[in-house]
Amino acid sequence: MPDPAGGPPRDVVRCYSLSDRPHPERYRITVKRVPAPPTRPDLPAGVGSNHLHDRIVEGARLSVRAPSGHFHLVDQGRLPIVLIAGGIGITPMLSILNTLALRSDPREVWLFYGVRNGAEHIMKGHLEGLREVHPNLHLNVCYSQPNTQDGLGRDYQHEGQIDLQLLRWNLPFGRYEFYLCGPPAMMEALVPALEKQGVAEQNIHYESFGPASLTRRRVSATASSDADADSGAGSGSTSTDSAFSVRFTRSGKSVVWDPRAGSLLTLAEDQGIPIESGCRAGSCGCCQTAVESGEVVYLQTPDADIEPGHCLPCICRPAGDLTLTL
Ligand SMILES: Cc1cc2nc3c(=O)[nH]c(=O)nc-3n(C[C@H](O)[C@H](O)[C@H](O)COP(=O)(O)OP(=O)(O)OC[C@H]3O[C@@H](n4cnc5c(N)ncnc54)[C@H](O)[C@@H]3O)c2cc1C
Ligand code: FES
Numbered sequence: 001m002p003d004p005a006g007g008p009p010r011d012v013v014r015c016y017s018l019s020d021r022p023h024p025e026r027y028r029i030t031v032k033r034v035p036a037p038p039t040r041p042d043l044p045a046g047v048g049s050n051h052l053h054d055r056i057v058e059g060a061r062l063s064v065r066a067p068s069g070h071f072h073l074v075d076q077g078r079l080p081i082v083l084i085a086g087g088i089g090i091t092p093m094l095s096i097l098n099t100l101a102l103r104s105d106p107r108e109v110w111l112f113y114g115v116r117n118g119a120e121h122i123m124k125g126h127l128e129g130l131r132e133v134h135p136n137l138h139l140n141v142c143y144s145q146p147n148t149q150d151g152l153g154r155d156y157q158h159e160g161q162i163d164l165q166l167l168r169w170n171l172p173f174g175r176y177e178f179y180l181c182g183p184p185a186m187m188e189a190l191v192p193a194l195e196k197q198g199v200a201e202q203n204i205h206y207e208s209f210g211p212a213s214l215t216r217r218r219v220s221a222t223a224s225s226d227a228d229a230d231s232g233a234g235s236g237s238t239s240t241d242s243a244f245s246v247r248f249t250r251s252g253k254s255v256v257w258d259p260r261a262g263s264l265l266t267l268a269e270d271q272g273i274p275i276e277s278g279c280r281a282g283s284c285g286c287c288q289t290a291v292e293s294g295e296v297v298y299l300q301t302p303d304a305d306i307e308p309g310h311c312l313p314c315i316c317r318p319a320g321d322l323t324l325t326l
Contacts, residue, residue: 110140265277
């Protein structure tokens with residue numbers, strides 16, 4: 001895409017959830033236009049989302065990878081379903097809801113959808129339409145800062161944010177399959193709160209739209225053999241409390257990693273080492289890097305497929321001394 005700053009065109013990689021049910025002829029994504037941070041209006045607005053909004057029209061051609069990821073409806077699930085979405089985190093929930101509707105799934109479904117106000121309430125008509133056709137869908141829309149024209153009971157059901165109390169008030173006693181997708185603060189509050197309430201880990205599914213902020217899914221994974229990262233079958237130490245040496249062979253740099261350095265992606269970027277990145281969340285596979293020796297610890301389950309002997313630096317840290325082809 002053209003560089004908004006006037007430089008040469010460049011590739012920009014971003015991940016977008018499918019926001020509709022499986023369809024034989026098309027995929028759908030729903031993209032929020034991302035502005036500059038409110039505290040830094042001097043920074044450029046989001047590159048990829050604004051490009052999609054401003055320049056991509058019907059007939060445009062984009063390079064896309066095949067859909068992948070672990071955040072989707074559990075096919076064999078029998079429990080009633082609770083979907084919790086914050087802001088644009090509604091997109092995978094739309095996919096789940098539309099899939100359930102297509103199948104006329106008889107399970108009870110609760111959607112808790114948090115936005116600031118009516119201006120951010122996307123797919124309102126669609127969601128209300130689904131509720132009319134599927135009486136087993138219970139809509140709970142929460143506005144944290146309603147506008148004067150927003151009507152409680154008409155446009156939204158609750159004022160405030162989604163929290164455990166709201167779930168307790170609205171969900172009959174019982175077991176549920178929980179799906180969560182939203183901003184880091186929401187996930188960091190709700191996922192541990194649900195676990196504390198005794199919800200089994202396998203019944204809590206979540207996805208972040210950015211750098212990992214939850215580390216519940218700590219997986220010890222190999223980086224130098226063909227073991228499956230998802231299996232948690234890594235053989236090395238999983239300690240992340242020490243300092244380890246990390247050697248970047250292509251750029252000829254050796255640095256010390258300690259927990260303050262964060263992920264291997266951040267470490268490489270801080271050293272000015274060229275490394276591609278897209279999602280920074282283990283989803284796109286852009287940052288995949290060969291490991292020459294050593295092992296890594298994953299901070300969350302990778303969504304992208306990882307080739308044997310490689311790692312995804314955006315979501316891992318060294319498990320000991322490490323050499324990367326970078
Ligand atoms: C698995 C997954 C699924 C996703 N699904 C969706 C989806 O369904 N819908 C959706 O809308 N999004 C989704 N996202 C988010 C999406 O991938 C992008 O992150 C989002 O669109 C922003 O990309 P951007 O290129 O517009 O912003 P970027 O260019 O990446 O910028 C992000 C922010 O950083 C600010 N910024 C720019 N320069 C600097 C700087 N120097 N320092 C600090 N800040 C700076 C920008 O102003 C902007 O606010 C998903 C992400 C993941 C990982
Ligand atoms: S940047 Fe997307 S997987 Fe690492």
